[in-house]
Amino acid sequence: MSFSLSTVFRPLTRAVTYTRWLHQLIASVAGTLAGFVHGGTFRSTGMEVWLWIAVLPVPVLLAAALIPAVRRVEGLQAQLLLTPGPHGPEERAGTGISTTPSLSWRDRGRTAGWLLLRLAVGVPVSALTVQLPVLSFAFLQAAAGHRTHFRGLPAIDAPHGWYALLVPLPLVVLLAVAVSTGSLMAAAAGLLLGPSAAERLAVLETRTERILEHNRLAQELHDSIGHALTVTVLQAGAARAAGSPEFTDRALAAVEETGRQALTDLERALRLLREDVPHPAARPVLADAERLLESARAAGSTVRAELSGPLAALPGPVSREGYRMVQEALTNVLRHAGPVPVSVRIAADADALELEVRNPMPASPAPAAVGRGLRGLRERAVLLGGKAVAGPDEDGQWRVHARLPLARLR
Template sequence: MTASLASVVRRLGRPVTYTRWLHLLMATVAGGLTGFLYGGTFRTGGWETWLRLAMLPVPLVLAAALVPVVRRVEGLQAQLLLTPGPHGPEQRAASGIATTPSARWCDRARTAGWLLLRLETGVAVTALTVQLPALAVAFGMAAAGRPSHLSGLPAIGAPHWWYGLLVPLPLVLLLAVVLGAGSLMARAARLLLGPSAAERLAVLEARTERMLAHNRLAQELHDSIGHALTMTVVQAGAARAAGAPEFTDRALAAIEETGRQALGDLERALRLLREDAPRPADRPLLTEAERLLESARAAGSTVSAELSGPLADLPGPVSREGYRMVQEALTNVLRHAGPVPVSVRIAADGGVLELDVRNPLPAAPAGPGSGGRGLRGIRERATLLGGEARTGPADGTWRVSVRLPLPA
């Protein structure tokens, strides 16, 4: 009992209790404005007036629910006045109350239900807000020995001191009604103004798209930065082992070029993370694969390449992802086998793009499942493009083979 009383006292000290009360009182404005249009609404007084205020605006409320922006206005008002705590963008998004205009008839129907509930509950709470304090005043007057004849309340013609004991009861009842009605409206707002199934699906799809975009960025950074670091390490080690000034100069120049390309890729990825940034330049295409081959040659590998077909006419996504696959395949060669001979074949013919990278097996070849994120990324990219990728030993070599379908 003590805990329940303490909980009620705490709720009475929360600002949201009184913003919810204000929200309910504001609902009577529609009834008041409509009442002025009909003669005699306020003439009789008493409970008949309150009943008219609750019924007269119903057609107007139903018509307003058909206007799409009304749902947005009601949602914003409910977020600000019915939900506790700060009202930043994150808190409003987590309130469970939508602030988008009605897009479907089911949204309009739910908005109509909300407006009717708010009107009737608001008029009832407003009536009690007016009448219950007046009843407490009437009890106080009767306790002081004065008869009371307040409008809308039964007359007290036999005053007595014991009426003083009843003075707190109407006020306690009013506070209980305010607390209960406020909680009811907060729950109803989440039910009637909450996101529809289609809106929740759209939010889920947007969240999934963001996650996929982040995964793509992670893969991009892994491929480009991993390639640059691998090339840098291999070239630096080869230059130190060679001990020749001319080879060292070539290695340093290759390291500089590789680092510059990696910085460009990093800047592209970071710009994608900035929402207000302009659209970044396109990523490298397969027509620029020659720079990957030159980078591998500068690292000490002997690269034999065969490029055929209209690579410049490839669709953008296929060309960009193909470039990354070749890049990762060459990085994988240098990382696990070192500067060994590599054969690269890139061919677009017969509605299929074929990528084939082969190198001699290292002393301790990696198994198909131990290629790390790089080889897994190649297979994922190929699957997303409707193709297939195979990685592993083949005829005494380590082979990365990719087949991607091309649109007619």
């Protein structure tokens, strides 16, 4: 029995019950203003006043529904008054109620339906909110032995003490109506003010873009940090084996420069992951490729480079991804073959960007072709509409080659 009572009385202890009630009362404001403009509305008797309030604002509401911003205003109001709990950005996003302006005629039609529903529910609730407490007071007056006759209510010409039993009944009915209609309006808001198909698609695309961006950042960190660690390990080992103070100084300088660049890449990636930083640091591009070549030379490799074409004028996505592809190829050379001679060719023309890195095969080749780095290199190329291959060539060298089309990006 106690469980049943708590279930019955729990809505009366929740703030959202009364904010929903307020939301319904607000709906009759438009009808009340229309009644003042119409003139003579409030000289009507009984329920005629409420009928006028329910009918007069209909044309105005239908016209207002055509204004895109009205949907946003109604969505914000519904979120604040119809949904329980906190109302921060994350909580509001989880209410299922949209706060974007109307983007289509379908949105405008749903907004019109919502406004008419608010009026159809809000006016009767407002009428009951006014009349039922008056009825309770009339019963109280009759129980005290007074004849009563309030406007809009039947007269009580035979007062009696038993009317005291009826005093709480109108208030109970009013609370029951307020709770039930409040729940109804909260459910209807999700249907009529919920995201449209276009909005849901946009949210899905945004979520997909965020996931892809995180995956891209993970790949970039793998390339950048992996390259830095590989160069650092090789430089440290070479410096210890050489036993030359001059070589050790050069090795430490190379480690410092490589580590500084890796820290810059790490900071940029962390900034991208923070939503409060609108302009993260710029990503490296192929115009900075000389930095990669110097890093490989500092690690002990003899690098022969051939750079041709307008590298500085390449489209941003191609230039950035091309830099990472060259970085990954050089990292694999240092990691799996050591400080061996490397040939790098970066050529751009009007149609495509070509990247090629060659190096002698190590004595005991590692299964680099199935590694994460080269797999990521191929994925980068495919995303840009190109192709990348890696493997031994006819001369017995390891060759990484990528071709990225440019014509459709210009």
